[in-house]
Amino acid sequence: xxxxxxxxxxxxxxxxxxxxxxxxxxxxxxxxxxxxxxxxxxxxxxxxxxxxxxxxxxxxxxxxxxxxxxxxxxxxxxxxxxxxxxxxxxxxxxxxxxxxxxxxxxxxxxxxxxxxxxxxxxxxxxxxxxxxxxxxxxxxxxxxxxxxxxxxxxxxxxxxxxxxxxxxxxxxxxxxxxxxxxxxxxxxxxxxxxxxxxxxxxxxxxxxxxxxxxxxxxxxxxxxxxxxxxxxxx
Numbered sequence: 001x002x003x004x005x006x007x008x009x010x011x012x013x014x015x016x017x018x019x020x021x022x023x024x025x026x027x028x029x030x031x032x033x034x035x036x037x038x039x040x041x042x043x044x045x046x047x048x049x050x051x052x053x054x055x056x057x058x059x060x061x062x063x064x065x066x067x068x069x070x071x072x073x074x075x076x077x078x079x080x081x082x083x084x085x086x087x088x089x090x091x092x093x094x095x096x097x098x099x100x101x102x103x104x105x106x107x108x109x110x111x112x113x114x115x116x117x118x119x120x121x122x123x124x125x126x127x128x129x130x131x132x133x134x135x136x137x138x139x140x141x142x143x144x145x146x147x148x149x150x151x152x153x154x155x156x157x158x159x160x161x162x163x164x165x166x167x168x169x170x171x172x173x174x175x176x177x178x179x180x181x182x183x184x185x186x187x188x189x190x191x192x193x194x195x196x197x198x199x200x201x202x203x204x205x206x207x208x209x210x211x212x213x214x215x216x217x218x219x220x221x222x223x224x225x226x227x228x229x230x231x232x233x234x
Contacts, residue, residue: 004184008191010222015187017225018218019053022197025215032204033197040196052190059183080116086154087113090135090147097141107134128159 008015026033026046033041091109094100100107108131115123135142135152201216214220 004181007188014225016057018221019190019194021221022194026197036204049193052193055186056190083116093142093145093147097145101137102134125163
């Protein structure tokens with residue numbers, strides 16, 4: 001499926017203000033539009049236009065979506081912070097424990113440490129899974145060297161938290177992608193209605209009323225939106 005593209009050439013947060021400015025001009029000149037295209041510019045057009053504006057205005061901000069996703073990232077970072085010390089202690093015990101079912105350098109410690117350092121979430125999950133399996137297979141030898149059930153449980157808890165959070169993060173990112181595409185559909189639909197007014201306004205006024213023609217010129221309206229924002233910030 002092709003990725004949905006943005007049809008308009010301005011920032012997303014500028015589209016609704018543009019649409020509102022354009023609406024003011026249309027309401028002023030509605031009689032001219034109805035004379036030009038009576039079947040298209042009925043009262044239903046303005047109602048539909050307002051519905052598109054309201055739908056676009058109600059969209060969840062991208063920054064809010066990102067903030068939600070960052071909650072999961074912060075939780076994963078907390079998991080990471082607990083891991084190095086746990087791995088260091090386990091490595092010391094693995095190095096001294098005998099007999100082992102696998103060589104110490106294949107126990108999974110280095111893989112877990114490398115995945116963590118590279119911020120490789122899926123790699124870390126796999127490494128911790130291997131590590132926990134090897135701990136269980138060598139439980140007696142490691143217990144003799146000081147590995148306590150609580151130490152192993154901490155690794156298990158970290159592993160489960162990481163799996164849960166990366167799964168949730170993936171779901172959230174997928175949801176955000178879906179929301180972004182849905183949002184773009186709504187915004188493009190509004191822009192399509194705006195383009196009718198831009199094009200028909202040009203047909204009406206390009207040769208007869210320069211001032212009104214500018215009210216139906218995208219670049220001119222965009223300049224007004226940006227000037228007004230700068231004035232508000234001053």
